[in-house]
Amino acid sequence: QSVLTQPPSVSGAPGQRVTISCTGSSSNIGAGYDVQWYQQLPGTAPKLFIYGNSNRPSGVPDRFSGSKSGTSASLAITGLQAEDEADYYCQSYDSSLSGSVFGGGTKLTVL
């Protein structure tokens, strides 16, 4: 299993708000290391969507926002659109493993 824990799936209707959680531990998120989020559309490479816990790269809609508290982080998507349907992964650094770690991924379905 992954070092960072994400729900396998979330869903929402167009226009709704959904959140995806990412739970870690004291050796990664809880240690203060930044959390990133990646979007992976079917058949494509992952794309950076949030970096440094809450920063959006240029081109990422402001409907996407990230936050971090304690040993967890969250990705929130407001005004859900069909094009948001994808897999989302959180990522951080783990001091016990001395390397980067990913969550298991969450499949977002737009109903």
Place this chain on the structure above:
Amino acid sequence: EVQLVESGGGLVQPGRSLRLSCAASGFTFDDYAMHWVRQAPGKGLEWVSGISWNSGSIGYADSVKGRFTISRDNAKNSLYLQMNSLRPEDTALYYCAKGSLPAAYFNWFDPWGQGTLVTVSS
């Protein structure tokens, strides 16, 4: 435009070796760490290895430590992954990704290449 193009994947028997390459362009290659991340078919992402800008700092996932070796040639803007003693569980799409920092650690990955498929099977 930043571009990362992986090559070297293929079908290989268990216990054999394979060398992956990643050709980078569109940025100052020796200013950044570089990483390999893999994705087994239908599975999630797994960080494999990272190397600092000057090769002075290198990290590996426990699952590949002692079998895989990452390296880079800044003169050729290229990243490599030498994979030895391959196992069926190494079967995956291997992505090359640009790090966010010169150091190998605490990075995020942006952008990613399109990946090269490694299949380990007899």
